[in-house]
Amino acid sequence: MPKNFVKQKRICPFKINNFKDIDYKDVETLKKFITDKGKIIPRRITGVSSYFQKLLKNAIKKARYMAFLPFVSKE
Amino acid sequence: MEKKRNRLYEGMYILNSSLSEEALKKSIKKITETITKKGGEVHKIHEMGKKKLSYEIKGKKEGFYYLIYFTTNSSNIAPLCKEYNFHEDIIRFIIIQTKSIKEKLEYPVLKGEF
Numbered sequence: 001m002p003k004n005f006v007k008q009k010r011i012c013p014f015k016i017n018n019f020k021d022i023d024y025k026d027v028e029t030l031k032k033f034i035t036d037k038g039k040i041i042p043r044r045i046t047g048v049s050s051y052f053q054k055l056l057k058n059a060i061k062k063a064r065y066m067a068f069l070p071f072v073s074k075e
Numbered sequence: 076m077e078k079k080r081n082r083l084y085e086g087m088y089i090l091n092s093s094l095s096e097e098a099l100k101k102s103i104k105k106i107t108e109t110i111t112k113k114g115g116e117v118h119k120i121h122e123m124g125k126k127k128l129s130y131e132i133k134g135k136k137e138g139f140y141y142l143i144y145f146t147t148n149s150s151n152i153a154p155l156c157k158e159y160n161f162h163e164d165i166i167r168f169i170i171i172q173t174k175s176i177k178e179k180l181e182y183p184v185l186k187g188e189f
Contacts, residue, residue, distance in 0.1 A: 017185055025087075025142075026182040066087060066169055067128040067138075 012049035022055045024062035030069060034060065038070045079150045085142060085173045088159075089166040092125060092137035102164040103141060109158050115147035118176055132166050144176045 033041050043053045063069045107117050123140035159168050
């Protein structure tokens with residue numbers, strides 16, 4: 001680890017934008033948290049809080065069932 | 076024992092894209108009638124239009140999306156699902172408990188870097 005390394009504090013993107021819950025029909029925001037292959041991005045990379053990651057996970061799984069999002073995409 | 080109560084639900088249905096307009100109206104009537112027959116009440120119907128499915132379901136690549144808000148007794152949900160499984164035009168459906176009825180399906184934009 002470098003000497004002058006200072007860990008920046010990240011704030012959850014959903015907390016900044018005053019989200020109260022995440023809807024599975026809101027495909028535009030859900031698409032920001034999955035990779036090109038369709039996997040859910042872990043929260044250590046996106047900085048989402050654990051509470052909203054749980055809601056996000058449930059929303060993405062419902063959206064996959066209703067064919068808004070792919071289970072796997074070949075790209 | 077838990078009390079059986081009236082609750083607010085939202086049901087989303089994907090209908091066959093090869094149906095004509097009249098057949099669509101008929102199948103939606105059939106869907107709403109199955110709710111009202113058992114003492115339920117339909118509040119709002121959203122037409123979300125024709126959309127591409129992100130994967131094939133029963134050999135279909137497109138479908139009409141419909142969202143229906145309704146209240147019924149919680150004991151009616153299992154027989155409702157059973158009846159929808161026999162419905163030919165429904166490709167897929169989901170029934171979820173909700174807290175409020177949305178008049179418009181618009182969502183705030185997520186800003187910032189992450």
